[in-house]
Amino acid sequence: MKLTNRPRRTHAEEEEKPRLVSPGHAARSAVPRWLQGLLTPLLPAALLTWWVTGTVTGSIPQRVLPGPFEIWEAIQRLTENGEILRHLRASLARAGAGLFTGGIAGCLLGLVTGLSTLGNRLIDPLIQAIRTIPPLALLSLFILWFGVGEAPKVALIALGAAFPLYINTVGGIRAVDTRLLEAAKTYGVKPRRRIISIVLPQTLPSIFSGIRLAASISIMLLVAAEQVSTAGLGFLLLQGQSYFDTAQVIVVLLVYALLGMLVDLLVRFAERLALPWTGRETRR
Amino acid sequence: MTPVHPNSGHTDQPVVEGAVDPSDAAVSLRGVSQSFGNRSVLDDVHLTIPTGQFVALLGRSGSGKTALLRILSGLDPASAGEVRVAQRRTMVFQEPRLIPSQRVWRNVLLGLNARSRRTDALACLAEVGLADHADDWPALLSGGEAQRVALARALIREPQLLLLDEPFAALDALTRVSMHRLIRRLCALHGPATLLVTHDVDEAIALADRVLVLADSRIGLDLRLDPALDRSQGSSQQVAIRRTLLHALGADEQTDLPLASTQTELERHRGEPSPP
Numbered sequence: 416m417k418l419t420n421r422p423r424r425t426h427a428e429e430e431e432k433p434r435l436v437s438p439g440h441a442a443r444s445a446v447p448r449w450l451q452g453l454l455t456p457l458l459p460a461a462l463l464t465w466w467v468t469g470t471v472t473g474s475i476p477q478r479v480l481p482g483p484f485e486i487w488e489a490i491q492r493l494t495e496n497g498e499i500l501r502h503l504r505a506s507l508a509r510a511g512a513g514l515f516t517g518g519i520a521g522c523l524l525g526l527v528t529g530l531s532t533l534g535n536r537l538i539d540p541l542i543q544a545i546r547t548i549p550p551l552a553l554l555s556l557f558i559l560w561f562g563v564g565e566a567p568k569v570a571l572i573a574l575g576a577a578f579p580l581y582i583n584t585v586g587g588i589r590a591v592d593t594r595l596l597e598a599a600k601t602y603g604v605k606p607r608r609r610i611i612s613i614v615l616p617q618t619l620p621s622i623f624s625g626i627r628l629a630a631s632i633s634i635m636l637l638v639a640a641e642q643v644s645t646a647g648l649g650f651l652l653l654q655g656q657s658y659f660d661t662a663q664v665i666v667v668l669l670v671y672a673l674l675g676m677l678v679d680l681l682v683r684f685a686e687r688l689a690l691p692w693t694g695r696e697t698r699r
Numbered sequence: 700m701t702p703v704h705p706n707s708g709h710t711d712q713p714v715v716e717g718a719v720d721p722s723d724a725a726v727s728l729r730g731v732s733q734s735f736g737n738r739s740v741l742d743d744v745h746l747t748i749p750t751g752q753f754v755a756l757l758g759r760s761g762s763g764k765t766a767l768l769r770i771l772s773g774l775d776p777a778s779a780g781e782v783r784v785a786q787r788r789t790m791v792f793q794e795p796r797l798i799p800s801q802r803v804w805r806n807v808l809l810g811l812n813a814r815s816r817r818t819d820a821l822a823c824l825a826e827v828g829l830a831d832h833a834d835d836w837p838a839l840l841s842g843g844e845a846q847r848v849a850l851a852r853a854l855i856r857e858p859q860l861l862l863l864d865e866p867f868a869a870l871d872a873l874t875r876v877s878m879h880r881l882i883r884r885l886c887a888l889h890g891p892a893t894l895l896v897t898h899d900v901d902e903a904i905a906l907a908d909r910v911l912v913l914a915d916s917r918i919g920l921d922l923r924l925d926p927a928l929d930r931s932q933g934s935s936q937q938v939a940i941r942r943t944l945l946h947a948l949g950a951d952e953q954t955d956l957p958l959a960s961t962q963t964e965l966e967r968h969r970g971e972p973s974p975p
């Protein structure tokens with residue numbers, strides 16, 4: 416094609432050329448920004464209004480959903496004599512003990528499986544087999560074994576926390592960039608040092624997401640384990656249920672939600688501290 | 700006098716006139732073969748590299764250059780043949796391979812004993828022009844910067860054999876030229892045998908004492924370059940060697956001549972000869 420034969424561009428053609436867009440904003444939604452800002456609190460606000468008006472006018476029965484005033488009363492009643500704190504402490508002690516022991520055990524077993532082929536052969540099949548049993552179903556067995564004290568509850572939580580940490584540790588080790596290990600090998604780094612300075616740091620992000628998963632699972636199992644106890648959030652929940660005290664049930668649910676959020680925040684914070692090399696600017 | 704001492708024999712006789720005493724060699728390969736499955740990548744390779752020699756290794760993609768370097772570095776065993784290499788050797792890979800969880804200066808000290816100090820790392824980083832980045836995380840470096848850190852990591856150990864697998868591929872033309880100077884200077888200073896894998900014929904001519912071309916699983920060409928050679932881009936000697944190498948690589952004569960690399964262009968603009 417000869418360049419000279421090309422007709423000169425007309426003004427109209429100039430305007431038809433594709434518009435330039437900024438990269439990374441291509442997927443921006445068609446909804447304008449100000450409307451988006453309004454959309455986010457829309458549903459919660461509607462729900463809140465429905466709750467307040469429904470309970471005040473009496474169209475929502477007390478037993479289904481108590482009003483704001485009743486909830487406030489329940490909060491006051493539960494906090495007044497520090498009762499809820501006592502229950503919270505009992506629950507946290509159980510969850511903490513279970514999470515800690517189970518987490519450490521899962522992590523250690525994961526390290527053995529991930530780092531040695533022998534461990535992989537020996538441990539992994541058994542753990543995979545046990546994992547097929549739902550942890551909640553094991554509560555009965557644990558009660559038969561350990562009685563109704565603290566032991567079965569902590570054991571249940573420990574078991575539930577161990578699996579995600581085991582799986583994430585093994586997965587993290589398997590995903591380590593072997594090319595880095597190779598480079599370290601040519602530079603004469605001994606196997607043990609390679610594990611400490613390359614494998615473990617590379618596995619940490621995966622371990623942290625395992626911790627987050629384990630934390631939420633342990634809170635979940637806490638509810639079930641505390642159905643047979645005299646203290647703890649699960650006990651408060653059951654008490655509210657048996658006295659038809661819906662307000663108390665709802666307050667306990669709120670505490671669970673707060674607890675979950677707090678734990679997640681804490682783990683994220685610890686993660687940021689422990690993994691400084693995955694800063695925001697380097698995260699994909 | 701011809702500037703070139705082409706290997707008169709074939710791969711069976713790679714050691715040309717004036718060959719050094721093998722005990723002084725950094726690399727000695729006898730009948731080395733490498734195959735993956737039933738695919739032969741290297742076949743009966745003989746190679747001796749004396750201490751202090753700078754060797755460039757050319758070859759098309761997939762010709763087995765990396766495979767050869769992996770054998771020399773001790774990462775892969777050869778499937779046949781005798782491999783003898785200097786004890787202290789370091790390798791710069793095609794990718795930087797820095798450890799993301801360690802700061803740049805820590806990466807430079809990788810594998811050195813605990814007594815090695817930060818000041819040593821800083822001095823070495825300064826040599827590759829990265830003193831300011833000593834405390835950065837590797838993920839924040841540009842590709843070329845990361846590759847230079849990898850180079851510093853290889854140089855700080857003062858190896859007897861330096862294996863470089865296309866270390867300059869990610870660098871811009873200017874940085875490349877300064878890296879060439881740096882490498883030549885450091886090699887002259889510490890005198891390691893250097894084996895540089897490259898795709899760039901001009902780079903090979905500019906830097907090397909000797910150029911090998913890997914083709915059909917063998918060292919198809921083994922060229923000694925006279926130290927007195929006029930290596931400036933476009934000189935008659937340079938062009939002649941260039942043609943020989945491209946021919947050995949199997950490049951088509953018609954298409955190869957206009958293919959001047961960016962480095963070539965740059966040097967021509969600055970009227971500067973390549974480092975001898």
Ligand SMILES: Nc1ncnc2c1ncn2[C@@H]1O[C@H](COP(=O)(O)OP(=O)(O)OP(=O)(O)O)[C@@H](O)[C@H]1O
Nearest residue numbers: 735736740758759760761762763764765766767793
């Ligand atoms: N571990 C392996 N298993 C199977 N095949 C392999 C392996 N390593 C290398 N190869 C094959 O050997 C051949 C040579 O590979 P090599 O990496 O040495 O090429 P190269 O000359 O370095 O190429 P490039 O210039 O593209 O880096 C390729 O065809 C590759 O597929």
Ligand SMILES: [Mg+2]
Nearest residue numbers: 764765793864
């Ligand atoms: Mg390669």
